[in-house]
Amino acid sequence: MDTLPKFTLPGILFLLTLVFGFWLSKVGKPYNGLLFNFHKLIALGAVVMMVVQFPKILKIADSPVLLIVFLVVAAFCVVALFASGALMSLGKLDYTLTLTIHRIAPVVLTIALGLMVYLLGRKL
Numbered sequence: 001m002d003t004l005p006k007f008t009l010p011g012i013l014f015l016l017t018l019v020f021g022f023w024l025s026k027v028g029k030p031y032n033g034l035l036f037n038f039h040k041l042i043a044l045g046a047v048v049m050m051v052v053q054f055p056k057i058l059k060i061a062d063s064p065v066l067l068i069v070f071l072v073v074a075a076f077c078v079v080a081l082f083a084s085g086a087l088m089s090l091g092k093l094d095y096t097l098t099l100t101i102h103r104i105a106p107v108v109l110t111i112a113l114g115l116m117v118y119l120l121g122r123k124l
Contacts (some may be wrong), residue, residue, distance in 0.1 A: 001030075007053070007113070007117055009049050009119055010046050010049040011113075012114075013042055013043075013045050013049060014046045015110075016042045016046075017039060017043040018020055018106065020035060020038050020039040024036060025037060031067065031089060036089065037101075040085070040120075043081070043082070043085075047078055050074075057108035057120060060120070066115075066119055067116055067120075068117060070112045070115050070116045071116070073108065073111055074113055075118075077105040077106070077108050077109035078105075078109065080102075080105040081102060081105045081109070082097075083104040084101040084105065
């Protein structure tokens with residue numbers, strides 16, 4: 001069972017998204033257009049890669065119910081990240097609130113994905 005390689009490319013893209021996100025936050029507003037677009041495109045690529053891999057992962061899962069719960073949590077976090085990132089870049093709503101959401105969502109996303117990898121690793 002080659003479960004871990006299914007998470008490798010999305011994981012690398014997720015880490016690159018974090019790196020570009022931290023770099024972008026250090027540069028500050030107004031956001032550097034090149035860094036901002038790399039950050040968004042890498043995040044989108046990570047989501048697309050994970051969506052492509054997930055049906056394959058569900059087929060080998062022992063407890064698909066728990067995986068689906070973690071998937072829903074991860075999907076909610078991804079939507080929160082895209083929405084809060086867009087709102088921050090547009091200057092809509094309270095910047096502090098959207099920044100807080102944008103900082104908490106990756107932590108919860110990492111925990112959900114880590115628990116998915118753990119559950120899948122038990123099957124090996």
